Amino acid sequence: MGTMLRLRHNKDLFVLTYGALVAQLCKDYEKDEDVNKYLDKMGYGIGTRLVEDFLARSCVRRCHSYSEITDIIAQVAFKMYLGITPSVTCNNSSRTEFSLILDKNPLVEFVEELPAGRSSLCYCNLLCGIIRGALEMVHLAADVTFLQDRLKGDRVTEIGITFLRKLDEKKYRRKK
Amino acid sequence: MADEALFLLLHNEMVSGVYKSAEQGEVVSAAKALEENGRCITKLENMGFRVGQGLIERFTKDTARFKDELDIMKFICKDFWTTVFKKQIDNLRTNHQGIYVLQDNKFRLLTQMSAGKQYLEHASKYLAFTCGLIRGGLSNLGIKSIVTAEVSSMPAYPDTGLHPKTPRSQPELKPRVRCSTNCATQVLR
Numbered sequence: 001m002g003t004m005l006r007l008r009h010n011k012d013l014f015v016l017t018y019g020a021l022v023a024q025l026c027k028d029y030e031k032d033e034d035v036n037k038y039l040d041k042m043g044y045g046i047g048t049r050l051v052e053d054f055l056a057r058s059c060v061r062r063c064h065s066y067s068e069i070t071d072i073i074a075q076v077a078f079k080m081y082l083g084i085t086p087s088v089t090c091n092n093s094s095r096t097e098f099s100l101i102l103d104k105n106p107l108v109e110f111v112e113e114l115p116a117g118r119s120s121l122c123y124c125n126l127l128c129g130i131i132r133g134a135l136e137m138v139h140l141a142a143d144v145t146f147l148q149d150r151l152k153g154d155r156v157t158e159i160g161i162t163f164l165r166k167l168d169e170k171k172y173r174r175k176k
Numbered sequence: 177m178a179d180e181a182l183f184l185l186l187h188n189e190m191v192s193g194v195y196k197s198a199e200q201g202e203v204v205s206a207a208k209a210l211e212e213n214g215r216c217i218t219k220l221e222n223m224g225f226r227v228g229q230g231l232i233e234r235f236t237k238d239t240a241r242f243k244d245e246l247d248i249m250k251f252i253c254k255d256f257w258t259t260v261f262k263k264q265i266d267n268l269r270t271n272h273q274g275i276y277v278l279q280d281n282k283f284r285l286l287t288q289m290s291a292g293k294q295y296l297e298h299a300s301k302y303l304a305f306t307c308g309l310i311r312g313g314l315s316n317l318g319i320k321s322i323v324t325a326e327v328s329s330m331p332a333y334p335d336t337g338l339h340p341k342t343p344r345s346q347p348e349l350k351p352r353v354r355c356s357t358n359c360a361t362q363v364l365r
Binding site: 010011012013014016017018019020021023024028038042045046049050053081110126 | 179180181182183185186187189190192193197219222223224226227230231234259260305
């Protein structure tokens with residue numbers, strides 16, 4: 001019981017720290033887009049390093065398609081770091097655009113609503129940056145943005161991943 | 177634990193982010209640079225304060241009432257520190273007059289940095305958040321304090337001095353002292 005409590009509290013540390021960070025950024029930057037950009041950039045920095053940690057902990061096999069990669073992000077990475085498993089949908093026939101649908105989002109556990117005057121704030125934009133940075137470290141360029149956000153009144157929270165360059169099997173290397 | 181990696185990376189990004197934003201302006205003199213550094217440390221400390229308040233609320237929801245100040249400090253050293261940093265404080269000393277020194281011989285936020293004296297001066301940036309964390313936690317438990325931290329050598333032998341505010345003057349508290357081998361950070365408020 002003690003260990004379980006501790007595990008839960010550990011996520012609290014990250015979630016609360018993230019909240020304090022966003023609050024500080026809202027003080028520093030007037031425009032929502034500046035805060036969003038900052039969070040994305042920060043996430044990118046984290047993602048480029050997190051991917052090493054991820055590859056060291058998981059035993060992911062070599063991927064042969066974008067949809068495999070997206071599945072791994074949703075089912076392995078999200079589960080490992082945030083304890084949730086978003087569902088994956090593919091949005092186009094050429095299978096380069098995907099969505100992660102987050103039913104639960106631990107990052108917003110303590111957030112009731114966006115602060116006044118901050119309606120375009122993408123509170124979880126760090127996540128987009130993390131995914132983008134991590135993918136880039138394995139030589140994949142992608143656009144990652146929030147398509148829907150529960151905090152903004154949408155029904156679900158949806159992260160869109162658009163892979164930009166065609167995956168060449170021979171050229172694809174997993175970062176060591 | 178995977179959670180820890182995420183927090184460590186976030187913390188590091190926060191520290192570099194705060195200092196990068198400060199660098200945007202022209203740094204004209206050493207005095208100005210010192211001022212900027214102080215401002216960054218305060219920012220980080222304040223964020224830690226917020227988090228510490230929130231954390232202690234969640235941790236102590238179901239715990240019994242604390243008997244006294246020492247009891248609270250022991251809680252910080254054992255349960256709180258373990259939950260946040262996966263280990264207990266290695267050494268707790270007190271003069272029973274309001275000063276507590278917590279010693280962590282392998283401080284998690286610094287273990288990833290290289291050993292060596294040349295990084296000592298930067299260590300204070302990575303301690304500010306934790307100082308705030310402790311101060312915030314104590315604050316929500318009803319203790320007003322000043323928390324400073326010291327690193328005697330990397331990777332990590334920080335001493336955290338806790339000084340609940342008392343009307344008596346504390347001769348050990350020397351604001352703004354910087355030694356060459358020790359990095360002492362006075363939290364500026």
